Amino acid sequence: MAPGTLPDERAGDMAFPSSTSTAKPRILVPEKVSTDGLALLSADFVVDVRQSVSAAKLMELIPSYHGLIVRSETKVTAAVLAAGRKLRVVARAGVGVDNIDVDAATAQGIIVVNSPAGNIVAAAEHTIALLLATARNIGRADRGSKDGRWDRGKLVGVEVGRKILGIIGLGKVGMKVARMAVGLGMTVRAVDPYASADIARQAGVELVPSLADLLPVVDFLTIHTPLLASTLDLLGEAELQQMKRTARVLNVARGGVYNEAALLKALDESWIAGAGLDVFTAEPPAPESPAATLIRHEKVVATPHLGASTVEAQENVSLDVCTQVLAILQGGLPTSAVNAPMILPEEYRQLQPFVRLVERMGGLYTQHYARGRGGMVGGRRFELAYQGNLAGVSNTRPLFAALVKGLVSAISDSGGRDVNIVNATLIAKQKGVVINEVHMHTPRESRAAESSAYASLVSLRALDGDGQGQVIEGYVSGNNIYIARLDRFAASFTPEGTLLILHNYDEPGKIGGVGTVLGRYGINVMFMQVASLDPARERHERESESGKGLGLSRLVSGVTIVGDGGDGGDGAGNGKANGDEALMILGVDGAVTKEVIEDLEKSEGILRVSLVRL
Numbered sequence: 001m002a003p004g005t006l007p008d009e010r011a012g013d014m015a016f017p018s019s020t021s022t023a024k025p026r027i028l029v030p031e032k033v034s035t036d037g038l039a040l041l042s043a044d045f046v047v048d049v050r051q052s053v054s055a056a057k058l059m060e061l062i063p064s065y066h067g068l069i070v071r072s073e074t075k076v077t078a079a080v081l082a083a084g085r086k087l088r089v090v091a092r093a094g095v096g097v098d099n100i101d102v103d104a105a106t107a108q109g110i111i112v113v114n115s116p117a118g119n120i121v122a123a124a125e126h127t128i129a130l131l132l133a134t135a136r137n138i139g140r141a142d143r144g145s146k147d148g149r150w151d152r153g154k155l156v157g158v159e160v161g162r163k164i165l166g167i168i169g170l171g172k173v174g175m176k177v178a179r180m181a182v183g184l185g186m187t188v189r190a191v192d193p194y195a196s197a198d199i200a201r202q203a204g205v206e207l208v209p210s211l212a213d214l215l216p217v218v219d220f221l222t223i224h225t226p227l228l229a230s231t232l233d234l235l236g237e238a239e240l241q242q243m244k245r246t247a248r249v250l251n252v253a254r255g256g257v258y259n260e261a262a263l264l265k266a267l268d269e270s271w272i273a274g275a276g277l278d279v280f281t282a283e284p285p286a287p288e289s290p291a292a293t294l295i296r297h298e299k300v301v302a303t304p305h306l307g308a309s310t311v312e313a314q315e316n317v318s319l320d321v322c323t324q325v326l327a328i329l330q331g332g333l334p335t336s337a338v339n340a341p342m343i344l345p346e347e348y349r350q351l352q353p354f355v356r357l358v359e360r361m362g363g364l365y366t367q368h369y370a371r372g373r374g375g376m377v378g379g380r381r382f383e384l385a386y387q388g389n390l391a392g393v394s395n396t397r398p399l400f401a402a403l404v405k406g407l408v409s410a411i412s413d414s415g416g417r418d419v420n421i422v423n424a425t426l427i428a429k430q431k432g433v434v435i436n437e438v439h440m441h442t443p444r445e446s447r448a449a450e451s452s453a454y455a456s457l458v459s460l461r462a463l464d465g466d467g468q469g470q471v472i473e474g475y476v477s478g479n480n481i482y483i484a485r486l487d488r489f490a491a492s493f494t495p496e497g498t499l500l501i502l503h504n505y506d507e508p509g510k511i512g513g514v515g516t517v518l519g520r521y522g523i524n525v526m527f528m529q530v531a532s533l534d535p536a537r538e539r540h541e542r543e544s545e546s547g548k549g550l551g552l553s554r555l556v557s558g559v560t561i562v563g564d565g566g567d568g569g570d571g572a573g574n575g576k577a578n579g580d581e582a583l584m585i586l587g588v589d590g591a592v593t594k595e596v597i598e599d600l601e602k603s604e605g606i607l608r609v610s611l612v613r614l
């Protein structure tokens, strides 16, 4: 997709939004982000770098931007995201996304990306810097020296070698800190319920089961967990009281994992000996808050959230996220999305025609079957079955999202344009739609195999209480998509444009009658197709219902109407059918008004008419 072409709404490409209009997309950067990455964007996008953007100013600016790149200072709230009507992507030039309302972004189909590894070394090195600074009173020594004091006697430190370092959170930064600490001759113990004991052991770290096993024995304690509901106030008074009086604690993760008031008390009352702090619950802290008092405390070495502030880390994170922003705004895929599943570009390319097909099948279901029954899509159960080659594709998330988009397209204000791979699950849940994806290696696979026309077949079945319901089948040939079945009727038509689907008795003269009505309203018929249901198919249907498997009939194209000789038509009928029936599928051009539909329905032998726009 060509750069510089985005629509004003989150429309287009099923996986991630893509483009149609000609205006250059705009990206807002309200914080200091390295120009190394931003340079990648400036050719194709308008990149506005502004510093010190207040919350109010952000609300004012955001409506005209397609991308937002932030660090930890900008609060990307639900209100900001809602105001950002054009926003496709919020990029965090760093790791922590606690300043972004990821749930709100997901609900709006806005993808959130970060740089999970770009600043690990910087954060780990900063932790070691604070470890040594607290051990050797570097902060106080520096301040005293600058003030003209030579306090050698008061500033005797401790060594870190042969001491025990406790790590809470043995993830990327925690593990890097562990390896560095082992290099300094420290014994490292860690608590992390999700870490592998084997990997820890290989790095020379002993995993211990709980904080109670860690806190009483460590000389230094460092935390490297994200700030989550489960880690907020993880270390309060009770925990700090378990520690040695000589212990020193470090925080280069997030403010709030240590309870700041408890930490202040622990230092004031000498439960512990010192702290090295880079992060705080509010940054910068309010003047009289516990955090501000901690920063001024003589037993504390404080830095203003500098963990990732190295030239190298800033280059890394900037390149990481700007590459992803570029890809997303050009309709491609991110490499580290926080709120979207990982799909390899090659996988996605293969699925593209099926994405179009499944979306249209969803639209067809809603408009042809559900609309006549009061728009009953919400609260329904569907089976989306993949047969043939498609059965072997494991990552079918784009197809799931395409179905949700198709199903809601005709019944939502946005026409389904706001549904994408990021929020499809959420939207399905909100509408009470349950989709069961089935990979049919057996036995229905044999239906696809029976016709050499299909390497892959997709079937959508709306499940009624008894597990039965209308079926739509489709397939891809080359890059073209076709509907192969509308419930009891075999078909072969391309699901696109404005379609009239007429369910009628299979009697002579139908085409003429329909043509007369359409002609009266000046509506052109672009194509007309009908499918047959031959006796073999009928037999297969019965076999299927009795659980013996199905065989797919051959399809016929062209202007032929063949009755199904069946028992009630395509499932969208009015139930009065009792003879041979048929479906006429017309691709039309012109305004199909309510009057046109009513006149068609009044035509002799017509059971039901549905208008489908795809």
Ligand SMILES: NC(=O)c1ccc[n+]([C@@H]2O[C@H](COP(=O)([O-])OP(=O)(O)OC[C@H]3O[C@@H](n4cnc5c(N)ncnc54)[C@H](O)[C@@H]3O)[C@@H](O)[C@H]2O)c1
Residues within 6 Å of the ligand: 095, 096, 097, 116, 119, 120, 123, 168, 169, 170, 171, 172, 173, 174, 191, 192, 193, 194, 195, 224, 225, 226, 227, 230, 231, 252, 253, 254, 278, 279, 305, 306, 307, 308, 309
């Ligand atoms: N100060 C800075 O500038 C700076 C720089 C980089 C990262 N960080 C922060 O450091 C933190 C860690 O980053 P990371 O990249 O290593 O994250 P990570 O996801 O790789 O690791 C986090 C680890 O914490 C563990 N964990 C979660 N809950 C836990 C609990 N209750 N007890 C023990 N362990 C628990 C997880 O299992 C995981 O192994 C993040 O909050 C990140 O934002 C800060």
Ligand SMILES: O=C(O)[C@H](O)COP(=O)(O)O
Residues within 6 Å of the ligand: 071, 072, 073, 093, 094, 095, 096, 097, 119, 305, 306, 307, 308, 309
């Ligand atoms: O989560 C992170 O990546 C670090 O806290 C760095 O934050 P910063 O980008 O604001 O320095």
